Amino acid sequence: MILVSACLAGIDCAWDGKDRLDPRIKAMVEKGLAVAVCPEVLGGRPIPRTRTEIMGGSGGNVLDGRAKVFDENSKDVTSEFLIGARKVLDIAKKHNIKKAILKSRSPSCGCDEIYDGSFQGRLVRGDGVTAALLKRKDILCKSI
């Protein structure tokens, strides 16, 4: 069993109320080979919602209290991201998951590359908050 971002499985949970469908991921969920999660919705963020980016670092820094997540209206939404990440980790543990395929560049799900917090479309090295927590627990994470 692997963990996947729910938006990749065709669930309309992205910030704009749409999906980010990847038919291969949807097929895995339908066959019972993958569990679909949306950390932002699990953390209490609505659908649709304002865009968010990590400011002052990456997801690992957010976990350590050294960076925060803000929305495009400068509202601090860090706590929702931390709650969502912990809920995803609980689900991963319950299913004994060792691998995750996550949506690229998301402040939650992105692996190795995220937006820089400027809302100008600039990318930096780093993980989203959930991806960072999963990696710390030795779950292999890949973004598509």
Ligand code: SF4
């Ligand atoms: S938090 Fe992850 S699963 Fe949810 S919409 Fe964003 S990228 Fe998709």
